[in-house]
Amino acid sequence: MKNNNIIIFDTTLRDGEQSPGASMNTAEKIQIAQQLEKLNVDVIEAGFAAASPGDFDAISQIASTIEKSKICSLARAVDRDIKAAGEAIAKAKMNRIHTFIATSPIHMQYKLKMTPDQVIKRAVDAITYAKTFVDDVEFSLEDAGRSEISFMKEITSAVIEAGASTINLPDTVGYRLPNEIADMVNQMVKHVDDKAIISLHNHNDLGLAVANTLAGITAGARQVECTINGLGERAGNAALEEIVMALKVRQDQFEGYTTNIKTTEIVRASKLVANITGIEPQPNKAIVGKNAFSHESGIHQDGVLKHQETYEIMKPSDIGLEKNNTIVLGKLSGSAAFNDKVKSLGFDNLSDDELKKAFNRFKLLCDKKKDILDDDIRMIIADEKLNDNKLYELISLQVSDCSNGVPSSAICIKFDGVETTDAAIGDGTMDAIFKTIDRITGYNGQLNDYKVSAVSEGQDALAKVTCKVTFNNDGPSMIGHGLNIDTILASARAYIGALNSYLSMQHTLDHKKTLHQV
Ligand code: KIV
Ligand code: ZN
Numbered sequence: 001m002k003n004n005n006i007i008i009f010d011t012t013l014r015d016g017e018q019s020p021g022a023s024m025n026t027a028e029k030i031q032i033a034q035q036l037e038k039l040n041v042d043v044i045e046a047g048f049a050a051a052s053p054g055d056f057d058a059i060s061q062i063a064s065t066i067e068k069s070k071i072c073s074l075a076r077a078v079d080r081d082i083k084a085a086g087e088a089i090a091k092a093k094m095n096r097i098h099t100f101i102a103t104s105p106i107h108m109q110y111k112l113k114m115t116p117d118q119v120i121k122r123a124v125d126a127i128t129y130a131k132t133f134v135d136d137v138e139f140s141l142e143d144a145g146r147s148e149i150s151f152m153k154e155i156t157s158a159v160i161e162a163g164a165s166t167i168n169l170p171d172t173v174g175y176r177l178p179n180e181i182a183d184m185v186n187q188m189v190k191h192v193d194d195k196a197i198i199s200l201h202n203h204n205d206l207g208l209a210v211a212n213t214l215a216g217i218t219a220g221a222r223q224v225e226c227t228i229n230g231l232g233e234r235a236g237n238a239a240l241e242e243i244v245m246a247l248k249v250r251q252d253q254f255e256g257y258t259t260n261i262k263t264t265e266i267v268r269a270s271k272l273v274a275n276i277t278g279i280e281p282q283p284n285k286a287i288v289g290k291n292a293f294s295h296e297s298g299i300h301q302d303g304v305l306k307h308q309e310t311y312e313i314m315k316p317s318d319i320g321l322e323k324n325n326t327i328v329l330g331k332l333s334g335s336a337a338f339n340d341k342v343k344s345l346g347f348d349n350l351s352d353d354e355l356k357k358a359f360n361r362f363k364l365l366c367d368k369k370k371d372i373l374d375d376d377i378r379m380i381i382a383d384e385k386l387n388d389n390k391l392y393e394l395i396s397l398q399v400s401d402c403s404n405g406v407p408s409s410a411i412c413i414k415f416d417g418v419e420t421t422d423a424a425i426g427d428g429t430m431d432a433i434f435k436t437i438d439r440i441t442g443y444n445g446q447l448n449d450y451k452v453s454a455v456s457e458g459q460d461a462l463a464k465v466t467c468k469v470t471f472n473n474d475g476p477s478m479i480g481h482g483l484n485i486d487t488i489l490a491s492a493r494a495y496i497g498a499l500n501s502y503l504s505m506q507h508t509l510d511h512k513k514t515l516h517q518v
Contacts (some may be wrong), residue, residue, distance in 0.1 A: 004257045006053040007223035011045040016231035022277040023476045025501045026058040035272050037069050039265040049088035056088050063092035070094040077101040077126035087146040088132025097130040100140035103147040120155050127162035131474045138166035145171030153191045166197045175207025178215035189220035199223035202238045209238035229281045241266045241287040247316050264320040278466040316317045324444040331366045335359050369460045379455045383483040391500050411436045445469045448477045465490040469498040478502040
């Protein structure tokens with residue numbers, strides 16, 4: 001009997017990170033990897049080890065942390081990449097190297113400037129070298145969606161012979177329709193027989209990534225590559241949550257098809273990725289959009305109240321969506337009640353120190369906000385984790401009344417135990433704050449994006465600020481997070497968070513350089 005368990009290969013940390021503005025630091029990547037492990041994904045593509053020392057470092061730390069999912073690194077079909085991938089994943093309990101080369105005429109001719117025979121040789125050499133590091137090697141025919149089937153079969157036979165056990169067929173530019181993907185998978189499954197698993201990796205340029213993936217599964221693909229919230233290069237990848245829930249909800253069509261995903265962890269994974277990357281799913285996004293389970297029209301509301309299935313094809317609880325954002329705790333709650341609540345919200349691996357810090361934040365919030373909700377607690381913990389690495393710490397902040405004067409701010413920041421206070425004027429209050437922080441720290445930040453949203457409802461809702469900042473015109477935009485009942489304070493924290501993230505990345509790079517010199 002055919003095995004109909006679909007291997008879920010998550011590439012949020014690799015292809016997802018290629019979304020414009022989605023770069024993450026090592027601590028953030030580890031947090032996401034831990035949530036992917038809770039979600040029970042089979043394979044985590046943790047990054048592209050040869051891309052930078054920062055990527056290498058993040059992959060190796062993930063490899064040492066994660067136990068239940070297989071850890072994979074991407075590598076071009078060149079020795080340098082494969083060596084970096086092999087070394088980065090060496091400590092993982094289960095590991096895989098994923099190597100690729102383009103196989104479409106357009107890519108071979110214009111990008112690689114290689115003949116088809118040269119491409120086959122390069123692919124075989126890459127697999128042979130990768131096998132010296134790991135047993136499990138995946139090969140991707142980049143731009144398979146626009147490759148010729150006869151060449152795909154030829155190169156696939158050669159790489160299987162060299163030791164590849166998963167053959168991935170990316171629709172790299174999101175060009176194909178579901179019937180075409182099904183046809184391609186059908187032919188390739190027949191061709192490889194039981195010598196390899198056929199995998200899909202569909203981009204969403206025509207909005208068909210999930211439909212194409214499901215069509216491919218019906219045709220025999222047994223691994224699918226996907227990302228949380230559908231993040232990824234350009235229009236993104238197939239969304240993990242949509243594939244998994246389609247298979248679950250439509251068992252009448254996908255009878256016997258299973259995944260190992262613990263679907264009740266989906267919402268947490270989605271929120272974490274959105275929070276860290278600052279890229280929120282659109283409100284009407286399937287499964288995890290803010291409106292995916294809300295009913296606006298009176299007729300719908302009436303129907304759902306009478307019988308949920310009139311307008312809901314799955315239960316919110318199936319994906320871990322708690323409908324009641326309950327009032328949880330108040331001023332008089334002690335640390336035991338707080339810790340219990342934290343556990344019940346799914347944070348079961350916080351250290352004593354992390355719990356203590358979160359409890360102190362909770363107590364401060366109780367002085368300002370009457371009802372503390374589940375979401376408030378979730379955000380406090382997420383914020384503590386995201387701002388764990390506090391090189392610079394905001395001590396105090398004052399802003400002038402800017403209604404009829406020049407906006408100004410006075411700020412005190414602690415660094416290495418020393419507090420420094422300074423002031424600056426700006427074109428607006430935020431500008432004054434960011435300029436003051438620059439004056440104190442000596443870094444020159446350029447704000448690329450700034451978002452503020454309310455964590456829950458009501459006038460006393462916590463404000464969540466996410467900003468993206470480039471420092472000293474150097475490197476990618478760094479993401480900073482700030483959470484406070486006061487938007488101005490949250491903004492200052494977010495800006496300082498971005499700076500801390502930038503410095504921790506610099507530190508990792510410097511440390512790596514030193515290690516390489518030794
Ligand atoms: O889209 C693509 O072709 C890829 C491969 C590297 C798998 O991301
Ligand atoms: Zn891709």
